[in-house]
Structure formats: C-alpha cells, structure tokens
Amino acid sequence: MSEELGFTLDGRRIPFQDGQTVMAAALAAGVYIPHLCFNPDFAPHGSCRVCLVKVNGRFQASCTTPAASGLTVQSETEELRNIRRGILQMLFVEGNHVCPACEKSGACQLQAVAYYVGMLNPHFSHFYPRRPVDASHAEAVIDFNRCILCELCVRASRDVDGKNIFAVQGRGIQAHLVVNTPSGKLGATHFSIHDKAAQVCPTGAILTKHQGYNVPIGQRLYDRKPINVVGDVAQLPESKGGRRHD
Amino acid sequence: MSTLETAAHPERLCRVAIDPLSRVEGHGKVTLLTDRDHHIRQARLHIVEFRGFEKFIQGRPYWEVPVAVQRLCGICPVSHNLAAAKAVDQLVGAPEIPPTAEKIRRLMHYGQTLQSHAVHFFHLASPDFLFDFDDPTAHRNIGGVMADYPDIARQGVRLRKYGQEVIRVTAGKRIHGTGTVPGGVNKSLTVQERNYLLTDLDLLIQWGRNIVKLVKQAYALNPGYFTHFATIRTNYLSLIGADGALDLYHGGLRARNERGEILFDHLDYRRYSQVLREQVKPWSYMKFPFINSLGPEQGWYRVGPLARINNCDRIATPLAEEERREFMALGEGQPVHVTLAYHWARMIELLHAAEAIRELLLDPDIFGDELVARGEMTREGVGVIEAPRGTLFHHYRINEDGLIEKANLIVSTTNNNQAMNESIRQVAEHYLDGKELSEPLLNQIEVAVRAYDPCLSCATHALGKMPLIVELVEEESGAVVDCLVRDADGTFHSSY
Ligand code: SF4
Ligand code: FES
Numbered sequence: 107m108s109e110e111l112g113f114t115l116d117g118r119r120i121p122f123q124d125g126q127t128v129m130a131a132a133l134a135a136g137v138y139i140p141h142l143c144f145n146p147d148f149a150p151h152g153s154c155r156v157c158l159v160k161v162n163g164r165f166q167a168s169c170t171t172p173a174a175s176g177l178t179v180q181s182e183t184e185e186l187r188n189i190r191r192g193i194l195q196m197l198f199v200e201g202n203h204v205c206p207a208c209e210k211s212g213a214c215q216l217q218a219v220a221y222y223v224g225m226l227n228p229h230f231s232h233f234y235p236r237r238p239v240d241a242s243h244a245e246a247v248i249d250f251n252r253c254i255l256c257e258l259c260v261r262a263s264r265d266v267d268g269k270n271i272f273a274v275q276g277r278g279i280q281a282h283l284v285v286n287t288p289s290g291k292l293g294a295t296h297f298s299i300h301d302k303a304a305q306v307c308p309t310g311a312i313l314t315k316h317q318g319y320n321v322p323i324g325q326r327l328y329d330r331k332p333i334n335v336v337g338d339v340a341q342l343p344e345s346k347g348g349r350r351h352d
Numbered sequence: 353m354s355t356l357e358t359a360a361h362p363e364r365l366c367r368v369a370i371d372p373l374s375r376v377e378g379h380g381k382v383t384l385l386t387d388r389d390h391h392i393r394q395a396r397l398h399i400v401e402f403r404g405f406e407k408f409i410q411g412r413p414y415w416e417v418p419v420a421v422q423r424l425c426g427i428c429p430v431s432h433n434l435a436a437a438k439a440v441d442q443l444v445g446a447p448e449i450p451p452t453a454e455k456i457r458r459l460m461h462y463g464q465t466l467q468s469h470a471v472h473f474f475h476l477a478s479p480d481f482l483f484d485f486d487d488p489t490a491h492r493n494i495g496g497v498m499a500d501y502p503d504i505a506r507q508g509v510r511l512r513k514y515g516q517e518v519i520r521v522t523a524g525k526r527i528h529g530t531g532t533v534p535g536g537v538n539k540s541l542t543v544q545e546r547n548y549l550l551t552d553l554d555l556l557i558q559w560g561r562n563i564v565k566l567v568k569q570a571y572a573l574n575p576g577y578f579t580h581f582a583t584i585r586t587n588y589l590s591l592i593g594a595d596g597a598l599d600l601y602h603g604g605l606r607a608r609n610e611r612g613e614i615l616f617d618h619l620d621y622r623r624y625s626q627v628l629r630e631q632v633k634p635w636s637y638m639k640f641p642f643i644n645s646l647g648p649e650q651g652w653y654r655v656g657p658l659a660r661i662n663n664c665d666r667i668a669t670p671l672a673e674e675e676r677r678e679f680m681a682l683g684e685g686q687p688v689h690v691t692l693a694y695h696w697a698r699m700i701e702l703l704h705a706a707e708a709i710r711e712l713l714l715d716p717d718i719f720g721d722e723l724v725a726r727g728e729m730t731r732e733g734v735g736v737i738e739a740p741r742g743t744l745f746h747h748y749r750i751n752e753d754g755l756i757e758k759a760n761l762i763v764s765t766t767n768n769n770q771a772m773n774e775s776i777r778q779v780a781e782h783y784l785d786g787k788e789l790s791e792p793l794l795n796q797i798e799v800a801v802r803a804y805d806p807c808l809s810c811a812t813h814a815l816g817k818m819p820l821i822v823e824l825v826e827e828e829s830g831a832v833v834d835c836l837v838r839d840a841d842g843t844f845h846s847s848y
Contacts, residue, residue, distance in 0.1 A: 206528040207420035238411055241753035247413055293753075315754060316444070318415040318533035323524025 113177035115159075122173035129157055129169040132181075138334035139181050140190060140219045142197075142308050143256035144169040145340055148265065151257055155193055156219060158186060190223045199230045202237075202251035203309070209319055210310025212326030215340075216254060218333035240285070242293030245315055246304060252311040253283045258340070259312060263303035271295045271303060283311075306340045380808060381821045382797060384780050384789075386833075392784060393827050395777030397801070399638040399769070399808060406759040414443050414733075414750045417759075418532050421746070427807040429527055430464035430519055431739030431764075434601070435746040437532035438735030442622070443750060445727025446535035452720030453536035458601045459712050460522040460531055461737070462705040465600060467515025468740035469657075469702040472805050473563065474508025477695055480799065481570040504566070507559045511702070514556055518709060521545045536724035546713050553710050557671065560703035564675050567696045582691040582775035582800035585610040587643060587653035588662045589628075589767065591738050592618065596665035598676075598704065600738040606663050607643055607653065612686045615643060621736040624745060630762065640770050641762060652770035655742030656804065657697035662687040669711065672704035691775050694803040729754075739764050741805050765806040775800045789824050789836040791844055797822060817842045 112121045115132055122131035127150060132139050143154040152170040159168040160180040168179070180186065197203075197216065205211045237250035255274055260283075263271040271292075275284045287294040298304070299314050323329065328336055336342075385394035409417055418436035422429035434457060441447055449457075478497050482504070491499075498505040516526045521541065523529025531537050571578050592606035593599035604618035605627065616627055630639040631648045642651030653659070661680070667673040679696060682688045688697075712718060735746045742764030749758040779800045783793045798818045817840055824834040838844050 204420075204423070207416060207423055209416055209419075239413060239755060241413060241755050247754075249413075315413070316415055316534065318440075318538075319419055319530035320533050320538050322539040323530055 111173070111175050113173055113175065113179060115179045116182050120173075120179075126173050127169055128159065128161065128166075128171045128173050128177070128179055131173045132168065137181075139168050140222055140333075141169055142215060142219060142254060143258065145258055145306060145338065147302075147306075147340075148258065148261045151261070154197075154254065154256055156190055156223075158189055158193075160186065187223055191225050192229075194220045194223055194225045195227075195229045197254050198225075198228045199232045200235075201253065202232075202234065208252065208310045209313060209317065210252075212323065212329050213321065213339055214310055214328075215308035215333065215338055216252075218328040218336075221328070222333050237282075240290075240292050241315065242291040243295075243297055243315075244293070245299045246292065246297060247313050247315050248283075248285070248292055249311055249313070250283060252309045254309055254311075255281055255283060256308060258306040258308065259283075259303040262306045263297075263301065266302040269296055269301065269303070271297050308339065380801065380818065381823070382776060383823045383825060384784065385825050385827050386784075387827045390784070392777060392780045395773060395780050396635060397769075397773050397776055398636060399765075405761050409748075409756050409759050412756050414440055414748060414754050414756055415534050417748065417756065419528070419530050422528055428464065428468055428739055428741065430460055430523065430529070431737055431744055432746070433523070433529070433532055434461055435735040435737040435739070435744045436748075437534075438602075438737065439733035439746045439748050440532075440534045440735070441536075441725075442733030442735070443730055443748065444534040445729055446725035449536045449725050450720070450722040451717045452540050453723050453725070454601075455712055455715060455717050456522050456537045456540055457532060459541075459709060459718065460519055460529075461601050462708045462712070463515045463518025463522065465515070465740050466702060466705040466709070467512045467519070469698050469705070470508055470511040470515060472740075473695065473699060473702070474505065474512070476805075477802060478504070478508070481567055481695070504563075507563075511556055511559060511706075514552075515705075518549060521549060533724060535726050538723065540720055540723060541718045543719065546718065549709070550713050553706070553713070557703070557706045557710065560699070560706045561671060564696070564699045564703055567699050568678075571693075571696065578692045579690055581796075582779050582803065583689055584691065584771065584774045584778060585689045586771055586774075587615065587646070587651065588659035588687060589643070589653045589655050590660040590663045590743055591621070591736060592663060593668075594618065598660055598664040598667045598672075598701075600660075600701075600705075602737075605736070605743075608663055608687060609646075610687065610689065612662070612683070615645070621745075622734045624734065624736065624747075628762075630766075636769075638766055638769050639762075641767055642770075653767070654771045655764055655767040656694060656740075657701050657742075658688065658691075658694045659742065660738060661697040661700060667700075667704055669704050669707035671707055672700050675700045675703060691800065691803050694805070698805070741765060741807055742767050763807065765804070765808065768804050768806065772801060772804050772806065775803070784824075789822055789834045789846075791836070791838075794820055794822055794836055794838055794844070 110121050112119045115137055120131050120135045120137065129139055129141060129144055130146060139157050139159065141157040143151045144157060150169040152167045155167060157168040158165055161171055162178055205217055211217060240248040257274055260272040260274060263269045271286055273284050273286055274281055276282055284290055285292050285295060304312055327339060381398040383396045384392055387393050409420065412420060418433045418440055421432040421436045441449055475494055482497055482501055519529060520526045523531035587607060587609050589607045591599055591603040593603045605621050605624065606617045607615040609615055619627060627644055628641050629644045630641045632639055640652065642648045643653060661676055667676050679688065679700060732749045737744050744764050745762040747760040748756055751757045776797055779796045783796045798820060819838060819840045821837045823832055826833050836844060836846055
C-alpha cells in the first residue's frame with residue numbers, strides 16, 4: 107500500500123480513508139470538532155453549522171466536507187470559536203432552553219457544546235416562543251421548546267426505525283419539527299422509547315416520561331469531563347448517557 | 353380585623369394608584385392613609401411579587417415541576433422543591449416514600465432551615481439585637497456586627513455555610529439542586545458524606561444555643577419595647593406532627609385562635625381548601641388567606657416560626673425543647689403574640705434544625721438504597737411543608753398525559769399578608785408624628801416587616817437598607833401629602 111492519506115488539522119496530521127469527511131476523520135483520530143447535527147450513524151446533514159472550520163482559508167462545515175490529501179484545516183482558532191459561540195447563542199435564544207429546569211441538564215449535548223465553546227450568556231434577546239409540550243404518548247414526551255432542528259430524530263425514524271414519524275416543516279425562521287400524523291400527536295404513532303429516534307436527540311426535546319431528575323448532580327454525563335473528552339450522548343451506552351432508568 | 357385596613361368611605365379616600373410599573377424595582381411600597389387629624393386610617397403593604405407562578409407551570413410535565421419551581425423563588429428554592437415533590441409523590445401514587453428517601457429529604461429541609469434562619473438573623477436582624485436603639489445607623493448593620501462582635505459574625509457565616517453544605521450533599525448543588533424525584537430521591541448518603549457533615553456539628557449546636565441566649569438577653573434588656581412593638585393578637589397556623597411535636601417536613605394542619613384554643617387539628621392537608629380560603633382585594637396582587645370558619649375579618653392568621661412554636665406541644669430535640677418551654681412562659685398560658693418574638697422563635701428553630709440534622713446523620717437509614725416508591729397514578733396532588741418563613745402549599749392537577757392543568761400555590765409570605773399589614777399599621781400609629789414622614793418611621797416599618805422574614809426582594813437587603821417607598825395620603829382629598837423613598841444603598845429622598 108502506498109503512503110497513508112492525510113490532511114492537517116490545526117497543525118496535526120490526520121489520516122483518513124477515501125470517502126470520509128473531515129469531521130469523521132478527525133473524530134476517528136481522536137480530535138474533537140464541536141458538532142450537533144452530526145452523528146456518525148447517519149448521513150451528514152450540515153444544518154447546525156457548529157462544526158464550521160476553515161479549509162484552505164475558506165469556511166466549510168467539517169461534517170459535509172470530504173477529506174482530501176493536502177488540505178489545511180483550522181478548527182481551534184479564536185475566530186472560529188467566536189463564530190461557533192454566536193451560533194450557539196442563536197440556538198439558545200431561538201428556543202426555550204432553561205437549563206436549571208431541564209431534566210437533560212448535565213447530559214445535554216447542546217449545553218456541553220455551549221460550555222466547550224465558552225458560551226457564558228445568551229447575548230441576543232430571547233424569542234421566547236410558545237410551543238406546547240406533546241405528552242400524548244404513553245412513554246415519551248416531546249418538548250418542542252428544546253428542539254434545535256438537527257433532524258437526527260427525523261433521520262433515525264426514517265432510516266433506522268423505518269417509521270418516518272418526524273419531519274421538519276416550514277422554512278427559515280418558520281421551520282419546526284412535526285409529527286407525521288393527522289393530529290400531529292406522538293400518541294397517534296407507533297413510536298417507542300426503544301426506537302433509535304428516541305436515543306439520538308442532542309437536547310432534552312425527546313425524553314422518557316415520569317422520570318424526573320434521576321441522575322444525581324455529579325454523576326451526570328458531562329459533570330466531570332467536557333464533551334471533547336466524553337463524546338456525544340447518542341454514542342454512549344444508555345447506562346453512561348444516563349437516560350433510561352426504569 | 354382592624355377597621356383601619358379598609359376605611360369607611362373609600363370613594364372619598366385615595367387615588368393612590370398602585371401602579372406596579374411606576375413602582376421602583378425591588379422596593380417595598382406602603383401606603384398610609386390619614387384623616388384630617390393625622391390619624392392613620394389605613395395601612396397597606398403593596399406586593400407585586402409572585403404573579404404568574406401558576407401560569408408559568410401550566411402545560412409542563414409534572415415530573416419536572418419540583419425542580420422548575422425552584423426558579424420561581426430565589427429566596428427559598430429548597431422549600432418549593434420539597435413542597436412540589438410531596439405533591440408529585442401523590443401524583444405517582446406514593447404518598448408514603450421509603451424511609452431513606454424521607455430522611456434524605458428531611459436532611460435537605462433542615463439544612464435549608466438552618467441556612468435560611470442563619471442568614472436572616474446574622475445578616476439582616478442581628479444589629480437590632482446587638483446594638484442600642486440610639487446607635488448610629490451607619491454602625492447599626494452587619495459591618496458593625498463584624499467590627500464589634502467578630503465571633504458572632506463568624507459563627508453566622510459558618511452556620512449558613514453548614515446549612516448550604518447539607519443542601520449540596522443531599523440535592524447535588526447549593527441552589528437548583530435536583531435531589532428529589534417522583535416518589536423519592538435520587539441518592540442517599542455515603543459514609544464519607546455523613547462523616548464530613550458530622551465534623552464540627554456539635555460546635556455549631558453550641559453556637560445555636562448561644563444565639564438563643566443572645567436574643568433572650570436583648571429581650572430582657574428592653575422588654576417594654578419588644579413586647580409592644582408591632583404586636584398583634586392573631587390566630588396561628590402550622591403543620592403539626594402526629595404526636596403534637598414541631599415538624600417542619602410533614603404532618604397535619606393545626607390552627608389555634610388568639611387564646612390558644614385549637615380551631616382544627618391534624619387535618620389532612622390535602623383538604624386544606626375546606627378550611628382555608630383566599631380573599632382577593634382590589635388593591636393588592638397578593639391574596640389574603642383566612643380560616644374559613646372565622647371569615648375574612650376574624651380568620652386571618654400568622655405562620656412561620658412564631659406560629660410553629662406557639663402551635664406545637666413540644667419539640668423532639670432536647671435543647672430546643674428546653675428553649676421552647678422558656679419561650680412559652682412568656683405567653684402565660686396563651687400564645688406569644690409578640691411580633692419581635694419571631695426572631696426568638698426563629699433561633700429556637702435554628703437550634704432544633706441543627707439538633708435534628710445530628711439525629712438524622714446518626715440514623716443508618718440515610719445510607720439505604722431503597723430510594724423511590726411508585727403506585728397508581730392520580731390526577732391531583734397537594735404538598736405542604738413548613739418552609740423557613742411558614743406554611744407553604746403546592747397544589748397541582750394534571751391531565752391524562754401528565755401535564756400540569758392547574759396549579760395553586762400559597763406561599764408563606766401570602767399567609768402572613770394580612771398580619772404584615774396589621775403590624776405596619778400598628779407601627780405607623782405609634783410613630784407617625786403629624787403630617788410628615790420621617791426616616792425613623794421608615795426604619796420602624798422596616799423592623800416590623802423584617803420580623804416576618806418575608807420572601808420579598810426588598811426584604812433581602814441588609815438592615816437599614818430595605819428599599820421602601822412610604823406614601824402618606826390624606827383621606828379627604830386623596831392627595832399624597834408626603835412620600836419618602838429609601839433606596840437599597842440606604843439613602844433617603846423625598847419624592848413629594
Ligand atoms: S427533537 Fe431533538 S433530535 Fe429531533 S430535530 Fe429536534 S433537537 Fe433534533
Ligand atoms: S455538525 Fe456539521 S453542520 Fe451540524
């Protein structure tokens with residue numbers, strides 16, 4: 107075999123295989139690039155823009171950019187950190203992300219990435235949307251206030267569970283997650299908390315009912331180590347992700 | 353009820369707009385109405401806090417409510433957490449939770465009581481007890497306490513910190529902890545945590561005794577002032593243990609009238625709405641609860657440390673019980689109505705909380721691993737707890753999906769609403785001199801309000817710094833004849 111393929115990321119050489127994205131190759135090499143809508147089990151979506159890097163001097167989403175030999179990629183720069191922080195701040199004000207009152211706090215990827223990029227306040231003024239909670243399903247609840255439209259549940263339900271339960275409707279600022287039933291209620295679907303779609307949400311939008319805050323503070327996923335060390339909630343066994351506890 | 357609260361011909365009285373928008377943020381506002389001879393006809397404490405609690409929580413999943421409600425009150429979040437958790441226990445069909453869970457929650461609650469009472473006394477009230485009344489205002493504050501009584505100030509800080517540590521160990525954090533879950537708690541204690549909390553506890557209990565002594569000494573030095581200042585004869589309401597002992601976490605409702613006769617006893621608090629009603633008054637955002645059988649005029653009552661010590665038959669921990677007996681002697685067989693005795697009763701409770709924490713820490717149940725009970729879901733739950741400031745009611749109804757349909761909260765300060773108004777009126781009658789509002793009058797109003805330790809943002813400021821607006825309104829013309837404002841930095845200005 108000839109020489110291994112590789113590109114540089116913040117001065118470090120990252121090997122890759124043909125067909126891999128910059129993100130996938132970096133994660134495989136143990137280098138963290140912050141991300142929300144990316145999950146290695148699914149085709150990249152490129153919507154959250156948190157994974158923004160500079161490739162040969164141009165801004166690109168690392169989760170959709172194919173790796174290529176000789177690329178020079180920058181990720182941990184002040185400029186990119188500032189942009190990522192701005193994106194996180196916009197995500198926070200667009201929904202209602204009230205960490206102190208959210209069960210997912212401490213094991214939430216949105217919160218963990220926000221910490222990682224050094225977000226300390228929301229900066230922008232809050233939209234305070236009014237979105238009712240859907241608790242019609244016997245086992246799960248959807249709090250649309252916490253949805254960041256990453257479409258991971260959409261992809262998981264369609265591509266893995268074969269149920270096609272979720273969709274995003276509307277465009278731009280009007281975009282919102284819907285449940286594919288005439289009533290729009292999760293209770294009218296065949297959704298199950300054992301579905302892949304129930305395991306992938308990076309925020310506290312899809313949760314198991316009746317649990318409450320069953321993981322003590324100090325033992326939650328990101329209580330001791332940051333996300334670049336721990337990894338994504340969805341990639342961890344349930345026992346570690348701390349979600350189900352029935 | 354005093355006739356001063358509502359004057360005979362209100363149409364002729366005031367056009368004092370109680371406009372929350374024009375109200376200076378965080379200021380307590382008092383309106384005094386006088387007749388032509390400068391007699392006080394009405395006294396009203398306007399409170400704009402606590403609106404929207406119930407609305408905010410509507411449509412939210414019930415299981416997140418105990419943690420979510422903590423955000424509604426920065427002053428005693430643990431009390432809201434526990435009252436809501438007790439209501440949620442009923443929703444999940446577990447009115448009885450495992451002994452380990454109940455003891456962990458009790459620990460959390462006594463930790464909160466200890467820290468809350470310590471903050472109130474040392475930071476807000478102690479200058480009143482340590483310094484003479486003619487002491488200069490500039491010195492009569494926590495700074496003065498630190499300068500003249502460094503030991504006492506240090507003890508206050510340590511007691512507060514200890515209470516916070518008990519909360520942290522049981523709830524995970526000092527504020528916005530998440531220890532309670534539906535039907536129980538999410539952790540018990542480890543031996544290390546227990547040992548850590550036991551360190552120095554005996555010393556803290558000793559300090560608790562000293563503080564009670566200090567309050568008693570101050571009282572003995574000036575009994576006339578203490579006995580009469582803002583004092584009103586009232587009914588009392590609190591939870592009571594099944595054996596008649598003081599119980600801050602659980603029990604039935606007991607009410608006594610001003611002579612100390614029992615009005616109702618060991619009443620299942622889920623039936624609170626049968627004995628308590630809330631009156632709405634057009635001039636106040638805060639409701640006025642009263643004992644139904646006595647009606648709104650006679651049925652208002654006091655809650656909090658004074659009510660609890662008056663109400664209980666005994667205290668289960670020995671040092672606090674000794675103090676209770678001495679305290680009750682003051683009433684000569686009747687309840688102690690002295691408003692400033694709230695401070696004394698509060699310190700007896702601080703001592704009790706410290707003793708109770710020690711008992712719990714020595715109980716092996718706190719290491720147990722049966723943390724949660726569950727049963728048949730129900731649609732309605734009522735949780736009641738004795739918060740540091742008094743009886744706190746949380747009442748929830750959920751829909752079939754588990755979302756909150758209706759919530760009703762009666763917070764401790766609301767229970768004391770009428771009583772605070774009465775005490776202010778009493779003070780104003782004594783201290784208002786002629787047509788002009790004076791700084792001493794404002795200070796006295798502050799001392800009266802402070803005794804109740806209300807959970808109002810204005811009441812969290814240090815002594816002499818409670819931001820207050822007092823308006824004097826002439827009955828006949830309805831004209832504001834004087835208005836004195838004190839800001840949070842302690843400076844006065846007349847806005848008349
Ligand atoms: S519910 Fe969760 S997984 Fe689905 S789109 Fe929203 S944030 Fe993504
Ligand atoms: S992770 Fe790449 S755009 Fe969301």
